[in-house]
Amino acid sequence: MQELKIYRCEFCGTTYSTKIKCQDCERGHRKPRDMKPSKYIPISQDKTGYPIYIDIEMDNGKTVRYERRKEIM
Structure with missing residues (x-):
């Protein structure tokens, strides 16, 4: 069994495989x-x-x- 960790943008709900990509998305929202x-x-x-x-x-x-x-x- 593989455990998967995903990150979800709190503003738009998009999911990412890395924390950095998710943080970039969140910072991009006004x-x-x-x-x-x-x-x-x-x-x-x-x-x-x-x-x-x-x-x-x-x-x-x-x-x-x-x-x-x-x-x-």
Whole structure:
């Protein structure tokens, strides 16, 4: 019997045979640092009340915009 050891990235779930490759993957993922003000429209135009988009400042200083497309649940 062979014992196998694998490493799984905590962010994306990809598995690796070496710890170093897994650590490289984990370091490559940008992490949210701060949420900027969101964009809303009047409740009379959108009864959900959800923002149209949110801007997130990442750990590398860049800001990324996420836009709502649809409710999933």
